Amino acid sequence: MTVFADRVTEVGPAAPFLISKLVTEARADGVDVIDLGVGQPDFPVPENIIEASHDALDAGQTGYTASKGIPALRSAAADYLNRRHRLAYDPEHIIATPGGKHALYVTIQSLVERGDEVILLNPSWSSYDPMVTLAGGRSSHVDLTPYDFRLEPAIDDVAEAVTNDTAMILVNSPSNPSGRVFTDEALRGVRDIAVDHDISVISDEIYKEFIYEGGQQSLAAYDGMFERTITINGVSKAFCMTGYRLGFLAAPSEIIEQVGKAHVHSVSCASSISQHAGVEALLNTDVDEHIGEMMQVYERRRDAFVETCADIDVEVPLPEGAFYAMLPVAADDDMQWAKEAVRKAGVGTVPGSAFFSPGFVRVALTQSEELLVEAVDRLSSAGML
Numbered sequence: 001m002t003v004f005a006d007r008v009t010e011v012g013p014a015a016p017f018l019i020s021k022l023v024t025e026a027r028a029d030g031v032d033v034i035d036l037g038v039g040q041p042d043f044p045v046p047e048n049i050i051e052a053s054h055d056a057l058d059a060g061q062t063g064y065t066a067s068k069g070i071p072a073l074r075s076a077a078a079d080y081l082n083r084r085h086r087l088a089y090d091p092e093h094i095i096a097t098p099g100g101k102h103a104l105y106v107t108i109q110s111l112v113e114r115g116d117e118v119i120l121l122n123p124s125w126s127s128y129d130p131m132v133t134l135a136g137g138r139s140s141h142v143d144l145t146p147y148d149f150r151l152e153p154a155i156d157d158v159a160e161a162v163t164n165d166t167a168m169i170l171v172n173s174p175s176n177p178s179g180r181v182f183t184d185e186a187l188r189g190v191r192d193i194a195v196d197h198d199i200s201v202i203s204d205e206i207y208k209e210f211i212y213e214g215g216q217q218s219l220a221a222y223d224g225m226f227e228r229t230i231t232i233n234g235v236s237k238a239f240c241m242t243g244y245r246l247g248f249l250a251a252p253s254e255i256i257e258q259v260g261k262a263h264v265h266s267v268s269c270a271s272s273i274s275q276h277a278g279v280e281a282l283l284n285t286d287v288d289e290h291i292g293e294m295m296q297v298y299e300r301r302r303d304a305f306v307e308t309c310a311d312i313d314v315e316v317p318l319p320e321g322a323f324y325a326m327l328p329v330a331a332d333d334d335m336q337w338a339k340e341a342v343r344k345a346g347v348g349t350v351p352g353s354a355f356f357s358p359g360f361v362r363v364a365l366t367q368s369e370e371l372l373v374e375a376v377d378r379l380s381s382a383g384m385l
């Protein structure tokens with residue numbers, strides 16, 4: 001009999017991919033499903049990036065690259081973070097990875113020791129907790145749900161969650177799934193705790209371009225944070241390049257040196273073609289115009305969805321960023337609810353328990369206004385809301 005490692009058997013499958021499979025199966029059986037489960041922009045990759053991808057292939061850029069990334073990509077990523085997010089990274093502070101997900105994975109592998117604790121702010125993205133488990137650590141959960149998903153009222157809870165075993169706090173703002181954008185006061189609270197206790201912080205800023213109103217300072221730009229922060233970003237969401245699998249992490253050199261080992265021994269390097277496309281994305285795309293167009297659409301969808309729910313007395317917290325919304329559902333088992341919603345109502349969603357926020361399902365605003373409104377109607381008509 002094959003004996004598996006506990007740290008692998010302990011983690012479950014990824015809920016968004018599980019729901020996606022159920023949607024595919026239901027569609028194959030002839031069920032008409034509005035899929036609000038998948039977390040990827042429904043916009044095309046900008047034309048200049050497609051061209052750069054072809055050019056990379058035509059130029060024979062098909063071999064391994066330097067493990068941490070081609071110099072042009074490391075430089076473009078640092079330039080992008082400094083220009084767009086007012087950070088202060090050099091190209092040597094960057095590792096290009098196959099997706100932001102791998103950047104998170106290798107960082108957690110490199111910084112979390114067996115038995116270490118990582119503080120998660122729930123609802124938290126469904127892969128954080130499994131990544132901590134796979135590294136031999138355990139998550140310490142701070143629940144933001146009672147505070148309407150806001151962080152500043154929970155800062156004392158975060159401080160109380162710190163123990164001698166705490167290795168790291170994981171912050172994701174704008175948040176997937178809640179859509180909350182953490183305030184300056186909240187981020188200063190994180191800074192104070194991290195500096196006081198000498199704890200590392202991962203700041204997952206993959207949705208940072210997706211803020212409906214105002215902005216947000218990056219955690220690494222706060223006093224005392226540069227040296228202890230690993231900033232995660234990538235091209236998947238902002239440039240609609242999920243299938244290219246290209247992300248990056250940015251951190252001080254001593255962190256890059258250690259994380260670089262986990263990276264080279266796991267994947268060698270990110271895809272060469274994607275890296276060349278990434279240079280074009282980060283350096284030559286008119287980000288304001290490209291994101292501005294998407295945000296106008298997402299905002300109309302967000303408002304249509306929240307208002308349609310309000311019309312039937314279902315209160316959805318207004319997302320401030322990213323492209324998700326949390327729909328409250330009266331179900332003891334929200335995974336069962338989400339499975340039923342696919343077959344019974346023809347709507348795909350991801351259960352909140354996958355994000356440690358039971359009682360909700362996550363809705364991706366990646367379908368048209370009409371379909372989002374129809375999805376609420378379908379769920380309501382099926383007696384599920």
Ligand SMILES: Cc1ncc(COP(=O)(O)O)c(C=O)c1O
Pocket residue numbers: 039098099100101102125172176204206233234235236237242246247
């Ligand atoms: C919060 C968060 N971080 C990181 C990622 C990783 O994205 P990718 O690996 O596509 O760059 C995702 C993807 O859904 C996400 O939602």
